[in-house]
Amino acid sequence: MTGFFWLGIIVLPLLSALLLLDAGKRWRPLIWLAPLPALGLAWFPLEVLRVDFLWPGARWGVEDDLARNWLGFTALLWLGAGLYAWQNHKDDPHAPRFQAFWLLTLTGNLLLLIALDGISFYVGFTLMSISAYGLIIHKGGPGPIQAGRLYVQLAILGEMLIYAALMLRIQEAEGSLLLSDWQQSPISPLTASLLLVGFGIKAGFFPLHIWLPLAHPAAPPAASAVLSGAMIKAGILGLWRFLPEADANLANWSPWLIALGLVSAFYGVALGLLQTRVKTALAYSSISQIGYLLVILGLALGTVHDVSPWPAALALFGVHHGLAKGALFMGAGLAMTVKLPRSAWVLMTLPALALAGLPLTGGAIAKTALKTGVYDSDLTMLITLLSLGSLTTTLLVIRIMVLMRQANEAIANHNRMPRAYWCSWGLLSLTPLLLPWLWPVFIDNRSKALAADALWDQMSPILLAFILYGIVSRLMAGKTLPDPGLGLSRWISLRLKKGLQPAKPATSPPAEPARALPPLGTRWQKQTDSVTLASALLAALLLLLIGWLV
């Protein structure tokens, strides 16, 4: 019966929406605590809950380490971002609307993480995708509206593709809804392509990334944090859960996925370096980082025999990137609102360099796990590319830090930073240092990353990047390299909207005065007539009834 706690973590966020009706606003801050129970369950996972009353075969729970770790970091990130949002939206008249969408999105995100059957996953995924629209366009104005439009168009398209893939997948698994069964059933190329595009839109790897650089700068910082930290990973998780493991056909796809991931990783950096707005640069950094997750996925699909290292690598990478990127987005938001003290800048560099794989951070452990896996496979030439990746990532995070400083110098607000920001953003920024000592999966995998020779391996690309940055920034100065996909998609998105609007009528049609219905109306107004008719009918009915009874 303890399994019912799983139901609790889904229902609780929805129930806490009732607090929005509290006119006194006294209890409303409790809303931000909604992810807390999920964090608890990630720590102490209970038995799987059979939710057959939803649909036969619905199962909620966590069965593997990947789900457990991702549930843990997701809940932690939502909690931190929630605290940040509480402070950030204190004076926002539209805060209740933001909170409502926040809770819906959170529910969806948690549901897809604890889903053990395909339908639950899809339900959670949809709820999250659609509700996130409300977060993205929250600030209003042309930028967010344009970003939101593109986002929702792509989200719906992705939704429908996943729906088709879902149907095909149930069919391929001979009617089973369980994700664990799907891991064993072969997949057709059509289903796999539908999944790749459908989930790829959410994950945002190249070339499906087009909504990310628009949506992230448009959304409030807390929303960007969960969007980039937690939600885009749902796309990768979806692929991982829906695709079969050790499938011979899919193994042929592996090189392509790896290539796509690497293109994404480097393309994101190249475009990110050219940005002048912090949050856009951060969005491109997410595109680059999601590329690495796709590389892991590709490697896992290519491994026919022993897939065991890959879930751990996914777990490590997800937790590390989710928390670090969340902290950076919140930090970017801070840098644009309040003059940051020096201590804050020290704190800010932690998640930034952790992304580049700074030794002793969670990032280093995640990257080492990926490299170890690559050593054991037969694609050792990837190692060089991954080291190059560390270098380029460092370049991008330096660029991001520079942009943040520039933005912060223009700020005239010298107020002290509120305590809620220190507790949310500050603590999340510390996580890269804390992970290797506190988070179980990092503790298990840290030995290789902490070896002396590994430290140098991790450090050298970063040092090199600091030397190179001067040259690169001069090369890049003033150059623009428009994202070709972005322009095109913007154009299509707008056409789609305009083309669909029905032509406005020249003038509003004059309201026609209500005229009484002449023949029928007058006749019926005469009470006598209607009484006669109705009585006659009633009598006839009565007669019929009597006739039948007798």
Next chain:
Amino acid sequence: MNFLQQAMPLLVVLSSLIPGLIIFTLREDQRALRTFLNLAGVSVQLVLVALMLLGVSRGFSFKLQLPFIPNADLILRADALSLQFVTLSSVLWLATTLYAIGYLKGSAQHSRFFGYFSLCVSTTVGLALAGNLITFLLFYELLTLTTFPLLVHRGTREALKAGKIYLAYTLTGGTLLLLGIVVLHSLAGSPEFMTNGYLQAFQDDHRLTLTLAFALLIAGLGVKAALFPLHGWLPRAMVAPAPVSALLHAVAVVKAGAFGIIRVVHDVYGISLAHTLNLMSPLLWLAAFTIIFGSVMALRQNEIKKRLAYSTVSQVSYITLGVALLGPIAAIGGLVHLVHQGLMKVTLFFCAGIFAETLHVHRIQDMNGIGRRMPLTMAAFTVGALGMMGLPPIAGFVTKWYLGMGALEMGQPWVLLILVGSGILNALYFLPLIYRGWFGLAPERWPEDTGLGGGIPGWRETHWMLLAPTLFTALASILVGVLAGTPISPLAWTHFIVNPEFGL
């Protein structure tokens, strides 16, 4: 017990007929009595229906047979399929009655309206309980006659024109249906509907006759089910008052057509005969085309109600599509959509009516920021619209799930493409409304705010009699989706209906 079992179906029909007839005799100012009669009728009907549901699920049969014409008795009986439709009708009748009382406050001709309203429900129920084609035809034609006065209730020129077109379409349809039934009657008489049909014996000698009769029947039923190209009356009929549109689109008329198609395919011809005669492919293609066509037409409408009307054209064809696929899973998807579409569409029409009555908002352009003024109504609208798109966990998703699986089961994967396309089109014509409602810039003050119910956003944003039924149906649309796996859900009942048809 035996007597009661015979009387039950008749009592259900009478429970709305008698209040209706009495209401005709009331004066305009006898409001309390009229309301009491309405509510008493619907309560009695709900109790009776609940009893029959319980009985049928336990294996009892309820049947009344009276001699009518040679070889064809008047049969009223309750089986699983008819009860699905009857339950939907009476539950939505309750909601719509409340809504209509609130909606028509202050307008004239209440007795006429509510009288016909009750008659309309009683003919719908009779049609659902009809046990053979002749009885079905009788109620089918009566339905046309009882809905017409409701449609033209406003008495405007536009309403009269729409009414004329409605009559032209439905009477022609009725004639075609009559022809089809006559052909079958001369062949096989009009025995009771039975699982797997009663026409198999004629399969070898009368192929052509059977095919012709089928075409006539479908053409006749297709008018009410708004199958392309017979849908023309439906978008015009939206001039009717909102509760009538709601009833028309969710239960009474379009559903009567769809229900008839189900009856003809399952219980007159039977699955195997339909298969042998290859009757279904044209219907399948027609349904698929109508789904897309209705959605594309909906995109081009400016008025909220017109957009909803074309959406009905598209959505009701889901039911036909499910039946035409001739597989058990698809049939479940189609039949359950009878209920799901009803709940969602009634919600949407209720909302459109509330917008029109409270703020005189009729066009999509005027919906900007309406969510700020009427958050609860807009929330209900959002639920209905997202459900229409087939997004989980709302009812529409369950339909799409079963239809998709059913199509794959029958080896027709192209149907998935139709469903995906329809989902995207639904998104294209519903999302702008949701966007405007929640995020559009609201006017300083609403130009034609009637201040119904107090005019305060929240529980008092409009008259409670308008708001309560809307919230009820919106909640129901979510619950039947979320609790689809429970034994009391429409889905579970649909399993109960469909399994015998396929020998499961």
